[in-house]
Amino acid sequence: MDLDKFKVHGEPLIYGAMISIALATIGILVGLTYFKKWGYLWREWLTTVDHKKIGIMYILAALLMLFRGGVDAMMMRLQTAAPEMKFLDAQHYNEVFTTHGLIMILFMAMPFIIGLMNVIIPLQIGARDVAFPRLNAVSFWLFFMGAMLLNISFVIGGSPDAGWSAYFPLASLEFSPTVGNNYYSLALQISGIGTLITGVNFIVTILKMRAPGMTLMKMPMFTWSVLITNVIIVFAFPVLTIALAMMMFDRLFGSQFFTMANGGMDMLWANLFWVWGHPEVYIVILPAFGIYSEIIATFSKKNLYGYTSMVFSMLIISLLSFLVWAHHFYTMGQGAMVNSFFSITTMAIAVPTGVKIFNWLFTLRKGRITFTTPMLYTLAFIPIFTIGGVTGVMLAMASADYQYHNTMFLVAHFHYVLIPGAVFAVIAGFHYWFPKVFGFRLNERLGKHAFWWIIISFNVTFFPMFFLGLMGMTRRLYTYSKESGFGPLNMLSFVGAVGLAIGFVILVYNIYWSTRYMPRDTTNDPWDGRTLEWATHSPIPLYNFAIVPKVETRDALWSAKQENIPLYTDTKYTKIHMPSNTGKPFILGVVFFFLGFFLVFSMWIPAIVAGIGILVVLAFMSFDKDQGYYIPVEEVIATEKKLMRGETV
Amino acid sequence: MKIDASKPLEYSTEENSNKIFGFWVFLGAEIPLFATLFTVYFVMVNRFASGPSGSELFEIGPVLMETFLLLSSSFTIGLAVHAMRHGYKKAMMVFMAITLVMGLAFVGIEIDEFFTYVHEGATLQTSGFLSSLFILLGTHGLHVSFGLLWGIGIMIQLWKRGITPATANKTFIFSLFWHFLDVVWIFIFSFVYLKGLM
Numbered sequence A: 001m002d003l004d005k006f007k008v009h010g011e012p013l014i015y016g017a018m019i020s021i022a023l024a025t026i027g028i029l030v031g032l033t034y035f036k037k038w039g040y041l042w043r044e045w046l047t048t049v050d051h052k053k054i055g056i057m058y059i060l061a062a063l064l065m066l067f068r069g070g071v072d073a074m075m076m077r078l079q080t081a082a083p084e085m086k087f088l089d090a091q092h093y094n095e096v097f098t099t100h101g102l103i104m105i106l107f108m109a110m111p112f113i114i115g116l117m118n119v120i121i122p123l124q125i126g127a128r129d130v131a132f133p134r135l136n137a138v139s140f141w142l143f144f145m146g147a148m149l150l151n152i153s154f155v156i157g158g159s160p161d162a163g164w165s166a167y168f169p170l171a172s173l174e175f176s177p178t179v180g181n182n183y184y185s186l187a188l189q190i191s192g193i194g195t196l197i198t199g200v201n202f203i204v205t206i207l208k209m210r211a212p213g214m215t216l217m218k219m220p221m222f223t224w225s226v227l228i229t230n231v232i233i234v235f236a237f238p239v240l241t242i243a244l245a246m247m248m249f250d251r252l253f254g255s256q257f258f259t260m261a262n263g264g265m266d267m268l269w270a271n272l273f274w275v276w277g278h279p280e281v282y283i284v285i286l287p288a289f290g291i292y293s294e295i296i297a298t299f300s301k302k303n304l305y306g307y308t309s310m311v312f313s314m315l316i317i318s319l320l321s322f323l324v325w326a327h328h329f330y331t332m333g334q335g336a337m338v339n340s341f342f343s344i345t346t347m348a349i350a351v352p353t354g355v356k357i358f359n360w361l362f363t364l365r366k367g368r369i370t371f372t373t374p375m376l377y378t379l380a381f382i383p384i385f386t387i388g389g390v391t392g393v394m395l396a397m398a399s400a401d402y403q404y405h406n407t408m409f410l411v412a413h414f415h416y417v418l419i420p421g422a423v424f425a426v427i428a429g430f431h432y433w434f435p436k437v438f439g440f441r442l443n444e445r446l447g448k449h450a451f452w453w454i455i456i457s458f459n460v461t462f463f464p465m466f467f468l469g470l471m472g473m474t475r476r477l478y479t480y481s482k483e484s485g486f487g488p489l490n491m492l493s494f495v496g497a498v499g500l501a502i503g504f505v506i507l508v509y510n511i512y513w514s515t516r517y518m519p520r521d522t523t524n525d526p527w528d529g530r531t532l533e534w535a536t537h538s539p540i541p542l543y544n545f546a547i548v549p550k551v552e553t554r555d556a557l558w559s560a561k562q563e564n565i566p567l568y569t570d571t572k573y574t575k576i577h578m579p580s581n582t583g584k585p586f587i588l589g590v591v592f593f594f595l596g597f598f599l600v601f602s603m604w605i606p607a608i609v610a611g612i613g614i615l616v617v618l619a620f621m622s623f624d625k626d627q628g629y630y631i632p633v634e635e636v637i638a639t640e641k642k643l644m645r646g647e648t649v
Numbered sequence B: 001m002k003i004d005a006s007k008p009l010e011y012s013t014e015e016n017s018n019k020i021f022g023f024w025v026f027l028g029a030e031i032p033l034f035a036t037l038f039t040v041y042f043v044m045v046n047r048f049a050s051g052p053s054g055s056e057l058f059e060i061g062p063v064l065m066e067t068f069l070l071l072s073s074s075f076t077i078g079l080a081v082h083a084m085r086h087g088y089k090k091a092m093m094v095f096m097a098i099t100l101v102m103g104l105a106f107v108g109i110e111i112d113e114f115f116t117y118v119h120e121g122a123t124l125q126t127s128g129f130l131s132s133l134f135i136l137l138g139t140h141g142l143h144v145s146f147g148l149l150w151g152i153g154i155m156i157q158l159w160k161r162g163i164t165p166a167t168a169n170k171t172f173i174f175s176l177f178w179h180f181l182d183v184v185w186i187f188i189f190s191f192v193y194l195k196g197l198m
């Protein structure tokens, strides 16, 4: 066999990465063996079907990917910090911006949000679990294995290099001959299937498993945002599935979908990609709106202003998100009529988004505001996101876009929407819900330090890019001459990126510090919350709620506290049905990983074996008779007693 | 497990009715999936390059046969569910077996058709039109083939475990899947074959 194709072309940085990956892997394996943690890992994590643990794994993986994507970002900023830098070569720069974009959106922002929703949604709706716990584990492992598949591309065979949007013909075998884009099509396919399953699972969970009394219009705003997001997932991801399959066929089997000859059509890819890609942006941003709504209401001690209009604006945004895809390629020759249509639909999105912004401002008005870390991120989000939105409207004007298209102005714009709109939100949500999951808060002082570093550095990093774009610096440019005059602003942007990195390091250090030193929270409700997740113990018992709560108003817990409307009308404990752990989802993920890997390298026989392996695992899952088990009443009572005394179980 | 006797067996537990609802949502995702495939096909339908066009390639005979088989099998799976509701395990198994045999014949004809096309020099690589034709038919065919394996699995479980809330639930969901494939085929039959033959 030709071992050469597994090698990546020599560059000291890549060899460095290889060695560190190898060392880290060996370190983990040795560590697990030495501390005898294999059994623990298998029983508690790899086979878990508990939505809270699955959520935690999503979040850990997302943090890891934030680090990976962040290192990519730092490398790009370093390479362009000054004219004629010789840090990365052109090919390596291509790979880095491609994986940066892919990882940040698909393997960081989206999983982080899915992680939060896994942990919180069942609690917010007063349910004991998600609708399909085992399928939930399948989702996680498919996402995780897809992410790993993309990550190893860097050291085995080469990463994708045609941008995260992988436009054809650039991404075709002819112009992108390494296996990089094979990885693209397969890694995204595998994790995409996982996402689709999540979408189905959470739609059913939210529509079918709400606590008695919680009508749709009494659902917390985060739950609403997640419901709408999952509907978008179910309609958008199948388009990606097909587009990726076609990409794979073109690259592996020589089909003619996106070729330049034989009747292929390269613009077909651009269209399909963005029919999925634009809604994808809303998949990461709508839940963020939900998170911010919860935080603003909690820390202003007020009901959310304009609840109904909030819901409707999200519904409208989700519909419009499917009608704007061509604003990503106004300049690619589709004519004035088409451009006008997409220009108008795009600008229309600003209306419901504006409604939401005003609702948040009205909620804040005359509120009793406490400036906690999650609240600070929320308050910073509003103006920064507005800058992103305004520049978005500038880009939406087709004629003007001929000027900005593919310049750093665009890069600045989408970071101005994505980072406050997704990253700040997940950080805020992380700080906000952390005590629910772990039973203690993160340190506020460290949290605020990290906050100021991140907010200030964010603007230092990205604001100069607007000007760079207007000066004519194109996107994805790996080097430039001194005469271009791009140098100083790029240097400023690099300085900002370093500040951002420092901010994130403080954030992670805060997790470590707080784990060791923060006092345990005994109230279960440290922020004086409004929604049901604060009505159970922290950390959350396996069964979430010993007694299923009854909901009468929108902010059920708040009403319980303010107006003495009882949440728990039943007083008798009963036995509780739980699903049992299973290793099959993990095994399924591993087999999918191998299938992907073999296909990337066109190793047909092993690929067929892996394909059959998948069918076998599925058959085992289908024949499984396991009906779960019951937690007996005595055990529920004992656990509740312990938790009420503030002990951990 | 609580069983609610006022409902059909396949809906009788909360988990069961969630599964059925979940499967409807999943079918909701199959609609954009096939819609994308059809869109791609319509975009590509006149891009033959140097290869054959639909009217040169398609033959009505086998396609009518395929249509007959799939439509009838959609009927027999309905009969299987009907038998299940009455608790006639044997009749149910027979109808399922007939369904699967017809599905198998469908796949057989389709594979034979693919071989004929390829034999005539109309391959996946020939033109944009053919690539999109193969991926549309192939995705549908793959669904049917997967359905065959799935159906066999369910039959084994029925045979071993009888008609229980779990097996009834699986059979019912399988029948939804099978009907859906039938609907997709009607679109393929009308907009790919009939239109292509005109």
Ligand code: HEM
Residues within 6 Å of the ligand: A070, A073, A074, A076, A077, A097, A098, A100, A101, A102, A104, A105, A109, A162, A163, A164, A165, A411, A415, A418, A419, A422, A423, A461, A475, A476, A477, A478, A497, A500
């Ligand atoms: C943490 C600080 C970050 C920095 C310093 C940074 C920097 C950059 C730079 C310099 C580029 C342009 C590369 C080029 O065109 O040559 C880029 C592209 C991109 N970034 Fe970021 N980024 C950061 C975070 C994020 C986040 C959080 C997301 C998404 C949630 C994101 C998504 C993207 C995408 C989608 C691209 C386009 C990639 C492509 O052109 O294919 N970035 N980033």
Ligand SMILES: [Cu+2]
Residues within 6 Å of the ligand: A277, A278, A281, A324, A325, A327, A328
């Ligand atoms: Cu867009």
